[in-house]
Amino acid sequence: MKRDLYSPEDLMFQDVVRRWMLTEVVPHQERWRKQGIVDRAAWRAAGQAGMLCPMVSEEYGGVGGTFLHSTIIIEELARVFESGFAISLHSDIVVPYIERFGDAAQKARWLPGCVNGELVTALAMTEPGTGSDLAALRATAVRDGEHYVINGTKTFISNGLLCDLVVLAVKTDPDPANAHSGISLFVVEADTPGFSRGTKLEKMGMASQDTAELFFEDCRVPAANRLGAEGAGFLMLMQNLQQERLVVAIGAQAAAESILEETIAYTKERHAFGRPISKFQNTRFKLAECATEVEVGRAFLDKLVQQHAAGEYLVKECSMAKLWTTEMGQKVADECLQLFGGYGYMLEYNVSRAFMDARVQRIYAGTNEIMKIIISKQMGL
Ligand SMILES: Cc1cc2nc3c(=O)[nH]c(=O)nc-3n(C[C@H](O)[C@H](O)[C@H](O)COP(=O)(O)OP(=O)(O)OC[C@H]3O[C@@H](n4cnc5c(N)ncnc54)[C@H](O)[C@@H]3O)c2cc1C
Structure with missing residues (x-):
């Protein structure tokens, strides 16, 4: 279309x-x-x-x-x-x-x-002990005059090695009764004493991404680095997470389209049993199925992007887009990889890397299980 x-x-x-x-x-x-x-x-x-x-x-x-x-x-x-x-x-x-x-x-x-x-910036929410359950995070910031003293560990942080600024989620009120209202956001500058980085985490995909652990040990940050009011962090995260999910969906959709395009071209060139593999019924059916799913995703996503750009706040739809496009993207990458045969398993081929890169999209920015929880809540269930 x-x-x-x-x-x-x-x-x-x-x-x-x-x-x-x-x-x-x-x-x-x-x-x-x-x-x-x-x-x-x-x-x-x-x-x-x-x-x-x-x-x-x-x-x-x-x-x-x-x-x-x-x-x-x-x-x-x-x-x-x-x-x-x-x-x-x-x-x-x-x-x-x-x-x-x-x-x-x-x-x-x-x-x-x-x-x-x-x-270069990073966003640090996830900790070794908690990811999906954000309200259970344990890093703390304790007020000390015109500063806060931050302690804790964050993990899986994208741009972890390169970042100069970290938007950091911590507890300013560790009382479990105030799990949500106890979270605040700070901007931590990477040259602040007490801030350090771990080594680059080895991942199955996203090879050029410097994902790392971040450590905060008695890291004194000026109170002027707090974003918004103390205790308003969870609300701020919830407000911005729609766009994060939409961003992931846009990337997943575009990657699926690109890999499909490459695969169609490849199947027209690659021959087996005296003809292009695109002539086999299985290849045509697989590509037809992938193309249909890609088109459906595109129609939903473009409409959503338009509405989001116009300022609409679409919690359910952004979660649906993240869920659907990342599941679809993974499936398309898998089917396309199969059509490349052995070459699809070789790292020099885009399809191989696209397959591995697609996997994490179902996990980060809120797992797809969490997306289903949000969608069902929005449905009044
Ligand atoms: C490459 C990469 C980059 C990342 N970048 C960042 C970053 O820049 N900043 C950042 O803060 N984080 C980042 N993350 C972390 C990511 O957001 C978390 O991994 C994700 O939110 C899941 O948290 P977890 O790993 O602790 O899994 P868990 O929360 O432990 O979940 C484990 C499993 O349990 C399921 N589960 C959990 N709760 C429920 C429930 N209530 N109902 C049903 N199932 C449930 C999950 O869906 C999952 O399948 C990154 C992760 C990766 C892999």
């Missing part, structure tokens, strides 16, 4: 982003995967090229764009199968906490660096 999500101006931006990916991302991908981390210089280049934080206002160095600009960047990253360069985590998940909940001084201090790529 023809997409009507983008205006002619959006399509011009898409063209710029697509060309930027080809010149600034694709040539480095193999090296980034081998070193397990994207070059810091790539973040600065992204900032200079306007690929970071397109929604930040001009006042803070941005261009004051829309969520559609972010959507284009996420899609183009997925189209070149770059799963480790966490631009969208930075631009559309972490920075919005500062933008939305930060005061004027916090925004003036941090947003320009986030836009120009000097400051």
Whole structure:
């Protein structure tokens, strides 16, 4: 189906982003995967090229764009199968906490660096003992005059090694009776004494992503680094998690489309028993099934992106999109991999990496089981 999500101006931006990916991302991908981390210089280049934080206002160095600009960047990253360069985590998940909940001084201090790529951000919620059950987190921040003293450990933190700023969820009131109202958010600068990082965690996919543990030991952070009111952290997280889920869905959908396109081309070229494998009924049926699922996902997602960009708050639909597109994306990657035969198992092929990268999308940004809990609650069940 023809997409009507983008205006002619959006399509011009898409063209710029697509060309930027080809010149600034694709040539480095193999090296980034081998070193397990994207070059810091790539973040600065992204900032200079306007690929970071397109929604930040001009006042803070941005261009004051829309969520559609972010959507284009996420899609183009997925189209070149770059799963480790966490631009969208930075631009559309972490920075919005500062933008939305930060005061004027916090925004003036941090947003320009986030836009120009000097400051790379991370969001630290998950702990070794808790992920889905966010209210059970154990890291603490204890007020001491004009500072808070932070102690605790966070794990699986994307951009963990590169980050200069961490938006951190901690307990300011550890009383279990106040599990939700006891959570606050802080921006921790990486040069703060008491903050340290673990080594890069080895993962099955997202090879160029620097996912790590973060440690806070008597880490003294100025009270001025708290985002919003003390105890308002859980509410802030809940408000921003819709966009996080939508971002994951957009990436999953675009990756499924790309891998399907590559697979169709491959099956037309690869021969077996004297004809292209695309001529076998099984291949055609599998590709027809995948194409149908991809089209259905696209129709739902484009409508949702449009509504989200217009400012609608769509808890159920964002959870549905995350659930459906990530399950679909995994299934499409698996079917496509099968059609590549042995080559599909080789790491040099996009389909092999797309299959491994797709797996985590069912886990992070809230597991798909948690999505079902949210959806059913929204259904009044
Ligand atoms: C590559 C990667 C990057 C990540 N990046 C970040 C990051 O940048 N920042 C961050 O804070 N976190 C990050 N995470 C963490 C991620 O969000 C968590 O792993 C996820 O939320 C699940 O938490 P958990 O791993 O503790 O699993 P658990 O919560 O222990 O869940 C284990 C299993 O139990 C199921 N389960 C849990 N509760 C229920 C329930 N009530 N009903 C039914 N089933 C349930 C889950 O669905 C899952 O299948 C990342 C994870 C990965 C793998």
